[in-house]
Amino acid sequence: MPAHEPQPGRFLPITPLNDRSALRPDCASCYALCCTAFGFTKSADFAVDKAAGTPCRNLATDFSCTIHESLRPRGFSGCTVFDCFGAGQTVSQGYFPGENWHSHPERAQEMFGAFASVRQLHEMLWYLVEAGSRTFDLDTAGRAADLSTMIRRTIDQGPAALRALDLPALHEVVRTLLMEVSEEVRAGYFADEPEGTGKDLLPQADLIGRNLRSVRLCGADLRGAYLIGSDLRGADLSGTDLLGADLRGARLEGADLSRALYLTQPQVNAASGDPETLLPPDLSRPGHWTGG
Numbered sequence: 001m002p003a004h005e006p007q008p009g010r011f012l013p014i015t016p017l018n019d020r021s022a023l024r025p026d027c028a029s030c031y032a033l034c035c036t037a038f039g040f041t042k043s044a045d046f047a048v049d050k051a052a053g054t055p056c057r058n059l060a061t062d063f064s065c066t067i068h069e070s071l072r073p074r075g076f077s078g079c080t081v082f083d084c085f086g087a088g089q090t091v092s093q094g095y096f097p098g099e100n101w102h103s104h105p106e107r108a109q110e111m112f113g114a115f116a117s118v119r120q121l122h123e124m125l126w127y128l129v130e131a132g133s134r135t136f137d138l139d140t141a142g143r144a145a146d147l148s149t150m151i152r153r154t155i156d157q158g159p160a161a162l163r164a165l166d167l168p169a170l171h172e173v174v175r176t177l178l179m180e181v182s183e184e185v186r187a188g189y190f191a192d193e194p195e196g197t198g199k200d201l202l203p204q205a206d207l208i209g210r211n212l213r214s215v216r217l218c219g220a221d222l223r224g225a226y227l228i229g230s231d232l233r234g235a236d237l238s239g240t241d242l243l244g245a246d247l248r249g250a251r252l253e254g255a256d257l258s259r260a261l262y263l264t265q266p267q268v269n270a271a272s273g274d275p276e277t278l279l280p281p282d283l284s285r286p287g288h289w290t291g292g
């Protein structure tokens with residue numbers, strides 16, 4: 001069997017469907033796919049232009065980052081935000097063991113394509129764990145488990161199965177289920193319009209720089225909202241749908257996100273917080289936070 005042909009069951013460890021341990025990055029088991037596969041435009045998050053498929057100029061030959069300890073002060077804060085949901089080690093160790101984009105450049109595009117697809121699938125798995133655990137509807141929980149199983153099997157079948165997958169269609173199925181669970185969860189919080197905040201606390205809302213300090217946002221639907229630089233200090237986001245919300249530069253000091261819905265590590269990494277910020281148990285406090 002060629003090295004890049006998968007052996008079923010290798011890529012996602014056989015863990016319970018609600019186990020997110022395989023969905024966390026393990027950079028030591030990856031040959032810096034994120035530092036190579038994606039392209040970046042010079043911005044506040046990434047100090048230089050970088051073409052997709054080319055290694056970052058800060059990448060060492062052993063696939064480590066030469067400026068790892070000073071990414072933020074040197075203008076690479078985006079690197080401290082990114083999270084591959086464990087796709088890096090799945091592709092590096094599972095799909096292409098003993099190979100990498102440098103030693104086998106003829107396979108580089110296949111590696112990069114697989115990485116991009118697996119990252120999306122792992123992210124879906126991350127959300128489905130939450131949907132399955134937050135719903136009280138057994139049928140919905142069963143659908144979440146079935147979707148997770150199907151996605152895991154697809155990943156285990158390897159790059160060819162990924163290429164045959166209709167990712168946009170799968171995204172839509174997953175998104176529909178996530179929204180159903182969101183409605184169910186948010187309904188349990190009897191969300192009112194928080195006093196003094198206006199009537200624009202809605203999905204996709206432009207809340208850039210908004211003062212939401214100490215506001216009770218329980219049960220609000222802020223899916224895809226732009227919360228860049230917003231002041232959420234001391235806010236209660238229990239049951240708040242944050243799917244895809246942009247939290248770059250948001251102030252989360254003292255905020256309660258322990259029961260927020262669909263919060264991910266990249267969103268947390270992009271914000272600022274402190275030891276008083278409450279996070280869901282599967283998320284960790286970024287090192288750059290106050291007291292982190």
Ligand code: SF4
Nearest residue numbers: 035056058059065079
């Ligand atoms: S700056 Fe470091 S972490 Fe960021 S892409 Fe370059 S090598 Fe990777």
